[in-house]
Amino acid sequence: MIPTDSHDSQARSGALVGVGPESATRITPGNALRPEDIALEVSTGLVKPAEDAAEYALRLGDDALILAQRLGHWISRAPELEEDVALGNIALDQLGHARSFLSYAGGAWGKSEDDLAYFRREPEFRSAHLVEQPNGDFAVTIARQFVVSYYQFELYRRLTESKDSTLSAIAAKAVKEVDYHRDHSAQWVLRLALGTEESRRRIQHAFKLIWPYVDELFLDDELTTRLAEAGVAVEPSSLRGDFDRLTGEVLAEAELEVPQVPAAPGGGRRGRHSEHLGYILAEMQVLAREHPGAKW
């Protein structure tokens, strides 16, 4: 779980994806792809994403990064120690996906994951409004996670078929993890909806708060259409049917209605964000920006 070997030692060992690892610390379960592997492939020029693919990777990476930043706040504040661990795990998974996508995207512009995470300004981020939404109470966090994980599962499941081998490799690792996130959030939706009167009231309210930001996830634009035609990306609108059906099953079991609330217009993919993102970035970037050029 903790990458201990330095970038330099990886470069020396020349260990790449699928190549026999020389150091024990290189071994990951299932020999899964690590962000460091992608960074190495990119920095050695072994792979270089096209501009479009990089833009697309940026969207997926930013969603995962901002969500990880939000979820990380729960560690030491969760309702039970088991949830400190569970939400921490989900945050870590998301952060791992973010690092992979950003490392790859950065290859198009000669930038590292950290250049992209710490030194872009707010309009340069491509996250959807949903992941920027505040944690709220535990119910809001679960409602948000429920939507995100069902969306991401459908997305990554299809992205494993991408003609872009890096995107498909990242998706292949991510989809297994996101499947657990689905299970975790669905289990909690049931418990909160069918638990006590208070928990039911809270989860109903949470879904009302979160649902306006669902539509944005499924909007196509020129980039996704172009990339989908090339077999690189998944067209967001194509995920909606399965998303509605599968979330609908859980909501029905939880005796909850899909909230009838107007959708917000979104705009995150174009760099138009919610009011929340500025604060998230201010906190996330403050230390790195105090010491530009420093290594950590």
Next chain:
Amino acid sequence: MASQILQSQQDEAALEAEGQAYFDRIISEDSRIEPRDWMPAGYRKTLLRQISQHAHSEIIGMQPEANWISRAPSLKRKAILMAKVQDEAGHGLYLYSAAETLGQSRDQMMDDLIAGKARYSSIFNYPALTWADMGAIGWLVDGAAICNQVPLCRASYGPYGRAMVRICKEESFHQRQGFEILLELANGTPEQKQMAQDAVNRWYAPSLMMFGPPDDDSPNSKQSMAWNIKRFSNDELRSRFVGMMVEQVRILGLTLPDSEVRFNEETRKWEHGPLDWDEFKEVLDGRGPCNAQRLERRRKAHDNGAWVREAAAAYAEKQSRKQAEKELAA
């Protein structure tokens, strides 16, 4: 009637004597006591206090580091720090479980913590002011914890010793990552190096005090050693720790804020300068920089989560009732 009571008292005394004999034999063989074995009330009480304090320390100890998750200066460091703080929640879980085998519920222990009735390691009442504190906490605080905890893997109480084996493995990762943070900072910009030295200066003395008061002022140590819970005295462990830090601080290119550190050729032990035990007692008694803040944060998390725990319990109860009805109908 009176003779019956007398008889049962005699039976109990006989059982007690038998239990004590078994316990004494296990301890003298340096073997392990398990939850169902007879044990002296004092042994149970000492262990319960020690293990629950240790669990509380893991839980409260999450806070100073969680404070930096959102601001970690690189994504790799953010991932490592998240994993580390998450490990601490896991350690808390094993330790509460080990303590539960002695007959107290986790809820009760948590209530005692929140009510301010239970103690936790005083070190977590100091603030984590800069990123370098993540390094110093890993290197010094986790380093001191490992020195303390490695011998506890052989503690006579089985569930505690076994929990410590796993915890020590993870702690040694934690210490390495702390060292690595400091190494990177010490070889970085002048500001980064200054940040690292400042953090080492602030965490050095509190980490030495983690081993507890000097041996001549540590009333419980002797009994704990006789019970094979504790294996080495506070001063012995502290001296070993200082020796290790002296070696490692050289590699870091930093210094320890202690001009009196020396190896005593006669005793073959490392010695350090005087420690401020008055400050230690002050912090222990609640007058440290962050005591109120740490407890309030724990209390808030617990209170804010009450409705969630109630929901989970109510759901579980409904499910098992449904299941029972189904079985009855079948």
